[in-house]
Amino acid sequence: MDIRLATGVWGVVATPFHGAHLEVDHESLARLVRHYASCGVSGLTVLGVFGEAVRLTTAERRRVLQTVTEAVALPMVVGTTGSATAPVAEEIELIHNVLGDRLAGAMVQVNTGDPVVLAAHLGTLHAGTGAPIVVQDYPVATGVRIPTSALISALDGLPGVAAVKAEAPPTPLAVSALTSALDVPVFGGLGGIGLLDELAAGAAGAMTGFSFPEGLVAATTAWRTGGYEAAREAFLPYLPLVNFEQQAGPALAIRKRCLQLRGLFADASVRPPAPGMPAALEGQLTRHLAALAGV
Numbered sequence: 001m002d003i004r005l006a007t008g009v010w011g012v013v014a015t016p017f018h019g020a021h022l023e024v025d026h027e028s029l030a031r032l033v034r035h036y037a038s039c040g041v042s043g044l045t046v047l048g049v050f051g052e053a054v055r056l057t058t059a060e061r062r063r064v065l066q067t068v069t070e071a072v073a074l075p076m077v078v079g080t081t082g083s084a085t086a087p088v089a090e091e092i093e094l095i096h097n098v099l100g101d102r103l104a105g106a107m108v109q110v111n112t113g114d115p116v117v118l119a120a121h122l123g124t125l126h127a128g129t130g131a132p133i134v135v136q137d138y139p140v141a142t143g144v145r146i147p148t149s150a151l152i153s154a155l156d157g158l159p160g161v162a163a164v165k166a167e168a169p170p171t172p173l174a175v176s177a178l179t180s181a182l183d184v185p186v187f188g189g190l191g192g193i194g195l196l197d198e199l200a201a202g203a204a205g206a207m208t209g210f211s212f213p214e215g216l217v218a219a220t221t222a223w224r225t226g227g228y229e230a231a232r233e234a235f236l237p238y239l240p241l242v243n244f245e246q247q248a249g250p251a252l253a254i255r256k257r258c259l260q261l262r263g264l265f266a267d268a269s270v271r272p273p274a275p276g277m278p279a280a281l282e283g284q285l286t287r288h289l290a291a292l293a294g295v
Helices: 026-039 058-071 085-102 115-129 148-155 171-181 195-200 213-245 251-261 279-291
Strands: 008-012 043-046 076-079 103-109 133-137 161-166 186-188 205-208
Touching: 008 026, 008 213, 026 058, 026 213, 043 058, 058 076, 058 085, 076 085, 085 103, 085 115, 103 115, 103 161, 115 133, 115 148, 133 148, 148 161, 148 171, 161 171, 171 186, 171 195, 186 195, 195 205, 195 213, 205 213, 213 251, 213 279, 251 279
Parallel strands: 008 043, 008 205, 043 076, 076 103, 103 133, 133 161, 161 186, 186 205
Antiparallel strands: none
């Protein structure tokens, strides 16, 4: 059976909160994933870094998965938060219990720069849980850096790898090397800021939480049918907002505020210690949204 992820856009789902105690807003969550489905994404990525999974309890994570499962019929990649093998395996078992065959892959972060240790970690997880593994190389979030050559060494011939999410800049170089050496799809992330160059380097699509997933879908679809020029034309209207959302520090809050202004979230709150939406950026965000009103 081919476990490799489908090409295209895997929308990374933010977790909405509301109320004085910042409880999970399941109504907004369901509205968001239904919007993703209407945009034509290949699947969803839930409980990732963008979904603030590290700030959710185990019970909250389970309920998030249930809400998404009930709202849409899309396949799902689900993030794990641990760095050691046993805790990650426990998370994957929980995910399996909720999703069953809806689980397209468990997203596991690179936890070491040693390719031998990494291969053992990923191999044990797949063998022990049966879950396809999506390998996320995201040093900004994990603090772990691995040379692309070492990542290739760890993954080459390793059973159970469904995809790689390459988020170690410069991503086009990493995507090019990974796609040349491995027989698994490689997806870009980082809000879509490198999407055109990643597609040119061989990326299978995007796996990211940009607040206009329809822009990501338009670009990847245009790439398949018309190549670079068509993808560039499709993505150009969205690029100023892509860049705006990628501001270090408040990036998550900016995206959630954008989702709120789009009517997808009732509240733009993030859980501490993540910084909230800076008031000084409200005016410019409004201008970015106005520019996309006719797209």
